[in-house]
Amino acid sequence: MLHFRPLWKLTFASAVLFAILIALGIWQLDRLQWKLGLIAQVNSNIHAAPISPDAAIAMGSAAQYRRVALDGHFDNSKEAYVFGTVDGGLPVYHVIVPFTARDGRVFLIDRGVVPKEKLAPETRVAGQIEGDAHVVGVWRVPDPPGWFTPHPDPAHRIWFAHDLAGIARIDGILNLAAPAVIEVDAGAQSWRLAEGRADGRDLPQ
Numbered sequence: 001m002l003h004f005r006p007l008w009k010l011t012f013a014s015a016v017l018f019a020i021l022i023a024l025g026i027w028q029l030d031r032l033q034w035k036l037g038l039i040a041q042v043n044s045n046i047h048a049a050p051i052s053p054d055a056a057i058a059m060g061s062a063a064q065y066r067r068v069a070l071d072g073h074f075d076n077s078k079e080a081y082v083f084g085t086v087d088g089g090l091p092v093y094h095v096i097v098p099f100t101a102r103d104g105r106v107f108l109i110d111r112g113v114v115p116k117e118k119l120a121p122e123t124r125v126a127g128q129i130e131g132d133a134h135v136v137g138v139w140r141v142p143d144p145p146g147w148f149t150p151h152p153d154p155a156h157r158i159w160f161a162h163d164l165a166g167i168a169r170i171d172g173i174l175n176l177a178a179p180a181v182i183e184v185d186a187g188a189q190s191w192r193l194a195e196g197r198a199d200g201r202d203l204p205q
Contacts, residue, residue, distance in 0.1 A: 073100055081093040086113065093113060095110070097111055107178065109135060
């Protein structure tokens, strides 16, 4: 007669593996709910009426992707460029420009992306906004540079992450108002900056 003799080591290993699989399944469900909640919050924030930068600062992390509005002027002499890619892997550079609000505080504005051949400001003179400006954009606190982020090239004012503190330091900005970038012209229309347009409107030639 054959007798069943369970192998306790195999049984124990199977039980541990089963528990791990259950835990992974629960984690995936929790992560899905978190992602859905995040997407809903982003959609809600982007479509809400613009608020002031002070309100965004007071909201903390809840202001992520909230639209803000402010008045002041750009300092086009201190453009910085953050490397990125668009659909298809095409390399582009985000144009980051200091913006001095009417109360004297300085914010960093992402005016959109340009291809490498449009990095030099003189190739897109029509896109340089001089004088008083009204800016509406998306408030975003970017992730800090990681271990594998390439070192910036300050001589050419090129970064490989939105290192706002580093950009402000190179520019001598001592009163950066917030660790956030305001993304004007986010999305497909950002190419318009390379053509001398930004913020979804034509600029004078």
